[in-house]
Amino acid sequence: MTKLPLSRRKFLGTTAASAAVLASPAYLRPARAAGGEVNIWTYTDFVPEAFKDQFESETGIKVNIRLVDDQGKQFNLLAAEAPEPTVDIVTVAGHRFLQFIDSDLLAPLDAGRLTNWGAMNPIYSESDWSTINGNKWGAPILSGMEVLAYNNELVPEEDVKSWYTFFSDKYAGQTAYTIQDMLSIVMLMKGYDGNMVAYLDDPEKAAEIVAEARDFLIEKKPLVRKYYDSGAEVQQMFVNQDITMACAWNGPIAALMADGFPVSMTIPKEGSYGFVYTYNIANNAPNADNAYLFLDAILSSPEIGAEMTRASGFISTFNGADQHLTEAEKAASAFTEEELANLQFFRAEANELKYSLVDPAVEAIKAA
DSSP: OOOOOOOOOHHHHHSSOHHHHHHHHHHHHHHHTTSEEEEEEETSSSSSSHHHHHHHHHHHOEEEEEEOOHHHHHHHHHHHHHSSSSEEEEEGGGGGGHHHHHOOOOOBBBBGOOOOGGOOOOOHOOOOGGGGEEEEEEEEEEEEEEEEEEEETTTTTTSSSSSHHHSGGGGGSSSOOHHHHHHHHHHHHTOOTTOGGTTTHHHHHHHHHHHHHHHHHHTGGEEEEOOOOOHHHHHHHHHHSSSEEEEEEHHHHHHHHHOOOEEEOOTTTEEEEEEEEEEBBBTTOOOHHHHHHHHHHHTSSSHHHHHHHHHHOOOEOOOTTGGOOHHHHHTTOOOHHHHHHEEEOOOTTHHHHHHHHHHHHHHHHHOO
């Protein structure tokens, strides 16, 4: 793999410690006494292998990665280890912050310890969702969204302008989606707040809206080819031509596009929801100093951000990362201004209300 541009000079010059201090045995001994390691729970390809190798070589800190594939599972793992976790850095989606914070599983992030904090686009790093109770809770690394993905050899562009076409008889038996994600989309389609924040003081209205979305999906159930669970599953359905359209996360679809498969993605006029993956410091992290060193290092170069995009398919939050992508890779993560204007971020304030209604609705749709 190509060596990422985290040269020794670049790394030492951009970390909180000076070169002289980092090279000093007085610095390295405490790091090794604390374990000489940093433990990370994250998703496949979120830590570029070349970066990991160079970080280990230049710092003497061993990077231990445990792959996770679900936010709920990660929460349960961390909660089971509290208050003395084995992990230092976890990977939480911004709209799930409150669940982790309210359970005392995350430590507030001290952005002042990250000299490369400004390397991120402020749209992500300074957004209102990223500050809770006056604190930052994570370093945004990759952005994703729910998109309407389609086989561009079989579906004309005019048929992907609206989510309603997705549910038309024309595409009966050719579509796939995750029910929970689609419930939020349907609420948005119908002009409601799929985040449920607008109905915090009116739970009866929230229940009516979720019921309306539930009943819509039950009515349209005969049209769907499959409810799927993973990105790999929806990729395989496209490759096998089992489906021509899907509601999907952009990462798996971008990976298909980069491989030359005839699939495209868009954000229909009714809109969609986006999210941001963040690296977070676990509360009582056993190697917190090493964790901050790792975070500052991974933020040090837009080429590292580009490699994360290249591997995962999600959009880098790093300024200038797109300049290090091929034209095909850029196309796989590019959206028009009109499309992006229809994008909202998932929010966390009403999660308790929302999922108390959405989870039973999902089961009702499956059982219908």
